[in-house]
Amino acid sequence: MAVSHLQCKECKAEYPLEALYVCDQCFGPLEVVYDHDRSTLDVGELRRRIQGGPQNIWRYADFLPLAGGPPGPSGRLASRVGLPAGCTPLIRADRLAERLGLREVWVKNDAANPTHSFKDRVVSVAVTRARELGFETIACASTGNLANSVAAHGAALGMDSYVFIPADLEEQKILATGIYGTTLVGVEGSYDDVNRLCTELCAERDWAFVNINLRPYYAEGSKTLAFEIAEQLGWEIPDRCVVPVASGSLFTKIAKGFEEWIELGLLDGGGPSSIGSSAPRLPRMNGAQAEGCSPVASAFAAGNEVCRPVKPSTIAKSLAIGNPADGPYALDLARRTGGSVDAVTDEEIRAGIKLLAETTGVFTETAGGVTTAVLSKLAARGDIDPDERVVLVITGEGLKTLDAVRGAFETHTIAPTIEAFEAGVPEGTAV
Ligand SMILES: *Cc1c(COP(=O)(O)O)cnc(C)c1O
Ligand SMILES: [Zn+2]
DSSP: OOEEEEEETTTOOEEOSSSOOBOTTTOOBEEEEEOOOGGGOOHHHHHHHHHTSOSSGGGGGGGSOOTTOOOOTTOHHHHHHSSOOOOOOEEEOHHHHHHHTOSEEEEEETTSSTTSBTHHHHHHHHHHHHHHTTOOEEEEEOSSHHHHHHHHHHHHHTOEEEEEEETTOOHHHHHHHHTTTOEEEEESSOHHHHHHHHHHHHHHSOOEETTTTTHHHHHHHTHHHHHHHHHHTTSBOOSEEEEEOSSSHHHHHHHHHHHHHHHTTOOBOOSGGGTTOOSOOOOEEEEEEETTBOHHHHHHHHTOSSOOOOOOOOSOGGGOOSSOTTHHHHHHHHHHTTOEEEEEOHHHHHHHHHHHHHHHSOOBOHHHHHHHHHHHHHHHTTOSOTTOEEEEEEOBBGGGGGGGGTTSSOOOOOOSSHHHHHHHOOOOOOO
């Protein structure tokens, strides 16, 4: 087992692998540290073992913080969790690339997870660890997708679950959570109010809050997105990743995933723009936020190292975290990889959803509209070398945020006759 201990990201104090998340010396966040034995590592063998693993995130169990060890080809851990996540499509998006004047764009479609967002990755890992630690009840503070995933995992495993959401969440996300038989609590307030309440409850109850006391394990689940992208690109690293930022966990952990595999020698140098360069290095990391909740993008633009909390107001509710826990680390990552953190308006988000749908056949929720709109912005600004291999990370499903696309197109309503059709329906044009 390579997982070693928890460590404070600030003062490096070490902690055991328990349900701990904050350093009691300096209040810094805790992170999982591994101890891979590189002396005996055979890269070819390891790649083959991964490829022979189950078709879900447990193929990467060697790099996840679980005591159970790696599963066999039958996916022992997968069956333990019940709702296997991951192995989502990486789609080459030539028509989108062409529209943006780029050469190579890939869409990582994480809407193709059991509850239709990337959150199934983090919840699967957190809940598996919670069970190892003996918890019987799971819980979360959610902006929407986490609620869906925690409720579904509770149902799949027969565990009690408590899900806390802002009361004004999209109806689709509320319905797609309550149906699993969870205890659903709508809190009158913003996500940051929900999170504060849950942090207090966490001290009172013996529950596994997946994104509070289990947060170090939860966060590790996001690395599997990086592992998959690299594996799907033939063990190569892309030149650039565009990723949505809420708390900043996904954004920073995708980089941690690439970093761990680079260190182990598992990856080859990057895409077309790095041909000839020797060692693989991290992709440029571009964070994407909505202007109505852009504490990280604002701090990036201002050259600040920390974020000033904001009160969110945006259609991208799944990204509406006004006080992002991983904000400083997201800023540092964007800067040290030559990336950025940008923000787009609600109108640009709607246009982003439409652009992605029309050019790739992928219908994303508002968060994916944010990511697509930021990619358009970077391309228009000339930030992207045309030869770069770019991965656009799409984290959620369009059917969950239908309000955002109302009025985006017209239905031609006609009487059931040829004459009405010929009079009322224009010639189609592929866009
Ligand atoms: C939760 C979420 C994110 C990112 O969340 P982080 O807190 O930054 O890890 C991105 N997209 C969607 C759709 C989400 O639900
Ligand atoms: Zn510390």
